[in-house]
Amino acid sequence: MSAPQPLLEIRNLEKRFELDRGFLETLKFKGGKLVQEKREVHAVNNVSLEVAPGEALCVVGESGCGKSTVARLIAGLLTPSAGEIHYAGERIDDRSRRALMPLRKKMQMIFQNPYASLNPRMTIQQALEEPVRYHNPALSKGEVRDKVAEVMRSVGVDPSWAGRYPHEFSGGQRQRIAIARALTVDPEFIIADEPISALDVSIQAQVLNLMLEAKDERGLTYLFITHDLSVVQHFGTKVAVLYLGSVCELSDTATLFENPKHPYTRALLSAVPQLKDDHPNHIRLRGEIPTPINLPQGCPFESRCAHANSRCQTEKPRPQQQPDGALVACHAVEEDRLDG
Amino acid sequence: MSLLSVRDLSVKFAMRDNTVTALNQISFDLCKGERLGIVGESGAGKSITGFALMNLLSRPGYIDSGKIQFLGEDITEMSEAKMRSIRGNQMAMIFQDPMVTLNPVLTIGQQMVETLQAHRKLSKSEAEQIAIVKLREVYIPSPEERLNQYPHELSGGMRQRIIIAIALLLDPQLIIADEPTTALDVTIQADIMELLLELCESNKVGLILITHDLGVVSQMTERTLVMYAGRIIEAGRTREIINDPQHPYTQGLINALPQQTKPGQRLKQIPGNMPSLTAIPRGCPFSPRCEYAQDHCLTEAPKPVQYTHVEVACHEVNRLHSDKAEEMIG
């Protein structure tokens, strides 16, 4: 492969959550005849992704598709059940908290809810100083303060407001401050978990612009989690479409929007309400998203897919490289019976 | 014929030591079978409008002044008993989050039957028959079984369908839908919207669709009101508002959408934030964020005026329009 070394690489990542926990449950049934079936949520199944430096990989999907879980796995907030995560060539998913410390300065995360992502009992100054001090204990007080002021200016928040508490700011301003906090340690990689979906339309544009600016100025690489396809089209260089914890389609943004291949991607694209379209022509899907508790044996999308056949029921499709570079996991695409 | 006619409706909230105005003298009309969209960002007062129409404002909110004529009668002057006979009967409401709208300890059947029995003398089995018919209309599979299920046994999309079925139970004249799909996933959202559109058209039901999503409004409604800080700032036919918005805020809102800009380019953002209800600026509420604002915008609130094909509340709409024309020529 001639491609540059990816900054982030995840291989065959899996995450399962046990549903039956609780001390007594396991303790009580060990000796008895009544053994409870172990139920698990299969949040992420065999996901492999790569992010090259300077890219913005968007992960899209509906609720329960595991997109946030992927983000949290990469950020080290969860431990994977199987699979590997590599950052700049080094494996990171099996490291202890202390061993991860150097990585924390390189990889940061922005969260969805600006009302919850800042500690309400800390002033902005305290919230921004804390990570700077923690990661750079050698800095003098003045230097720390300068750093905080610099970061605040760069996100468009007046440094003279540093003494205020989060509740004195609006949602958009808080999200700017949350971004500032992530930027205090000068990261090179940012995981953004639905950073604008809790904001109003006019504020969304402000925050998106800010993130684009930061990308250009600081050379950031993004992993951007969202359910909003119009944002993907605008922000992402690459897109991964997730359904029930599996990647359906992975390709360049332009390719995906021009020529979506997976039936789910097509349905998803057609479902976005368009502004200047009198006759919406959306592809209606059968039924609803199944719960990820007992995964179907075959293609996860089979139960809702109009093109499903018996093979789809029994055999899980593998991602196949398409002529235009997209990776698509679909038997129908593989057998070329979609557009026929 | 006019189904609903709202005149100078003001809603206020009694706060710690003063009152704040949540709705400032809004007026609009709705014809029978017409679909109207109310768009705005959070805090614009769109949900409050919906609840005010049902006369269901929860404390400390109250209707301060104005008239709401529904089928020729003023809701603001109705007795509670009379109002109750209209709610759910001639005027139904669909709430935002289907996960918390249905009562968790009552079965779907109980919640449908009670609605019917509240307005008509029906036996339980008669009511259940109607319920099953309506469930079928919203494409709920095996409706007979659903009647005995509890809400937690059903998915969000299914629950929202049931809520739509409940809204249709008594063949209302008007449905008020308050962000009916915001809590749902994109693919489910499109299904629900299509269903709602189909049912409103086939049953000739008037619809007030409250949403923040311009795309939804564009696909669902015939007319649109754009709200900002408790006022209607632009009103007119949906097509025209979307294609040729007149108010600087509406323009900004549409231009801020990522679809309107080339990928990777800076989006056209509106600076600043929506004012909180306690600090609405004097004059035009949008003036601090408006690039066209003049001195009189800061002191004098604009009245809605007819401009070309829409009604706009903006002092500078003429100038704005000529600017735009220049842009197009140049």
Add this chain to the structure above:
Amino acid sequence: MFAYLVKRVFQAIAVMFVISLIGFAIQDNLGDPLRELVGQSVSEEVRQELRDELGLNDSFLTQYLRFAGNALQGDLGTSYFFKEPALDVILKKLPATLELVVGASIIIIGLSIPVGVFTAIYPNSILSRLVMGLSIIGISIPVFLTAILMIFVFSVEYGWFPSYGRGDVVHVFGYWDTNFASLDGWSHILLPSIALASIMLPLFIRLIRAEMMEVLQSEYVKYAKAKGIRPWRIYFVHALKNTLLPVITVGGVQIGTMVAYTILTETVFQWPGMGFMFLEAVNRVDTPLIVAYLIVVGFIFVVTNTIVDLIYGLVNPTVNLARMGA
């Protein structure tokens, strides 16, 4: 549901095991059974022999197993004072205590639900404010003071009600004599029941009010209003059922507290129940009786709590899935 039940029963057994361990530890350390049996005058050799014979020199485990085995067969030792099987002594006193608890429960349930609902629906009415004011005073008066106050007012000053004992009881069967079958019985149980209910009643009124007010704020109540449902149906069908679910759980916990308070009430009213007996046993260092009381009371707590949990599981439609996993 079955797994849930099994789980609860297992837990109940585990708790009883711990209680029996505590009971045994007390018995092992408190008082010397030999002294009670043979007095001081016996020589050390005879004592050792007796110890061996009684198994007092066996290992802790053997002694515990013997204790637990006996307990399972209903043998909780013999009371030093009554010279009777301790369990019998307690069972004779049990009905008196249970009737007191039942009396208080009737007062609590009968009053707290209507009053709690009323104060939640009309939080600003004068009556609600009065109730809330009284309820906080009620919470602040310890049970024994309420009891003393009632004796002073209704027995000493006015002489309307008797101040102690159970009065005329009617025999039902076994050890069970009831107060609820005669006027004199009623007049004796009234004051103690009110005293016992006095601290729990305001607590429940406040709990029901708080829960109900929260439920009345919920989306589904708003939705019911938007459907044109009549207020009484919203209050008593939509809201009350959701209100009572958490109240049931708290109620289960409070049964324990109630039994504890019977000790206070019985002491003040000299009510011949288990609590009164227990205090006497403490003063007489009647170890087997103390231990037996502990085990019987523990058993009552465990059984009622398990039943309350099961009722909760049956009443709450959402519990099956949610609770089974957690």
Add this chain to the structure above:
Amino acid sequence: MSSLSTNSEPSRWAQIWNSNIAYSFRRNPVAVVSLLVFAVITVMSFLAPLIAPFDPYDPAQIDIMNSEYPPVWVDGADPLFMLGTDDQGRDLWSTILYGTRLSLLIGICAVGLQAFLGISIGLIAGYVGGRIDSLLMRLADIQLSFSTLMVAIIFLAVTQAMFGSETFNQYAIYFLIAVIGVAEWPQYARTVRATVLAEKKKEYVDSARVLGFGPIRIMVRHILPNSLSPIFVISTVQVANAIISEASLSFLGLGMPPSQPSLGSLISSGFDYIFSGSWWITAIPGVVLVVLVLVINLLGDWLRDALNPKLYKG
């Protein structure tokens, strides 16, 4: 730290005075009066050695001949004893002052112990989660279902029987603090855990983890400060409960001995004389006890409304 903004920000005092909590306090006469009454009772009881005309612990000052004098406003009173005397001839006023001090001391110390246990256990259970959490909370449930009073009664009864009443009386105050402090830990732990769980879900905790902060720093510096409102409320309520528990135990003869009476034991000793008409020995300490508990409960109620955490007794 806030040198950037000191000019524009109002002073600390003004901030506190204008805060929502201070505002709701000023607007609530019940809360103001309660705090005043509580302050008066506390100050007077802790100054008891200075204020009290007699020392009830000094046998030399007690004369059995002075027993059962009624308060001064009743016929047959001795003006020397403002509130009358008890059955042993002690000045009731002095004894109540000393007794209130004991009750308050036990209540506050026991709650301190509860808070220490409950906050640490609650924080750990909530933050660590998993099996440790399930185990601790099961224990809390079971302990709670037995009720504090029951556990305390059995513990104290066994202790008393084991050590004999003389030794027991000597250390009664420590036993009481220990048993009320330990037996009530679940109340605290459950409240703290519930708030910690709610806070832990918020993204600022994730954000702190992504920044690499350690668990102790996150618990103490981020989660704990945000869990303080319910802790304040429950602490107030628990002091009231602890005072009631202490009084109840002493009333049963399982707490403070008559030679060193708390309010509860005073009421208990007076109860024997209530039929003979000496109502004041019971009534006056009873009123003091109720007023003390009531004002604390009223303050707790106000605090709960003002801070608005979802909290129940039970």
